[in-house]
Amino acid sequence: MIKDFQIAKKEEDIGFYAGFVGAAFMFGRFLTSFLWGMLADRYGRKPVIIFSIISVVTFNTLFGLSTNFWMALFMRLLLGSFCGILGTMRAYSSEIFLEEYHALGMSVISTAWGIGLVIGPALGGFLAQVVFLFCAINNSLISKRVVNLIYI
Numbered sequence: 001m002i003k004d005f006q007i008a009k010k011e012e013d014i015g016f017y018a019g020f021v022g023a024a025f026m027f028g029r030f031l032t033s034f035l036w037g038m039l040a041d042r043y044g045r046k047p048v049i050i051f052s053i054i055s056v057v058t059f060n061t062l063f064g065l066s067t068n069f070w071m072a073l074f075m076r077l078l079l080g081s082f083c084g085i086l087g088t089m090r091a092y093s094s095e096i097f098l099e100e101y102h103a104l105g106m107s108v109i110s111t112a113w114g115i116g117l118v119i120g121p122a123l124g125g126f127l128a129q130v131v132f133l134f135c136a137i138n139n140s141l142i143s144k145r146v147v148n149l150i151y152i
Contacts, residue, residue, distance in 0.1 A: 001128075007069040017069060024073050028080025036084030037091075045092040048084050055082035086113060 002021065008014045040048040059079035066072035086109070093105035 001066070001072065002069070005069045005072070021069075021072055021076050024076035025080035025083075028077045029083060030080075032081045032084070033087060037087055040084070040088045040091060045088050045095070048088045049092070052083055052085045052088065055079075056085065 002008060002014045002017045005017075008017055036048060036052075056079065059075055059082060063072060063075035063079060066075055089109050090106060093109055094102055097105040
């Protein structure tokens, strides 16, 4: 994605800019984690979880549709800022599980989060250039027109 934005002067600089995009998510979470905890205590866990899931879907989609580096950076910052899921889910699991199953509930949440952090980027990276993969397999006039329509 950073390479497609053509912001890096050299190939070696892509990681530098990708680091900013990756760090923007955690910086957004850092800024708003206490706010999400207070909102979850005041309005309830379920509304915060539902709002956070809708926000994650929205801002991830907008991040994927980013047209330049600054838009991608800002979308990742907003994605982190509106992602109040993890802390709220941990508080919710401690409320719904019995005392002897608290450790299991917390570990399931952390395990699911870790699996998502591994599978999500891998799947996204695999599907990122699927149009070009299709063109390499089927080098026909129709596939070239599809690429031209998508990247105009």
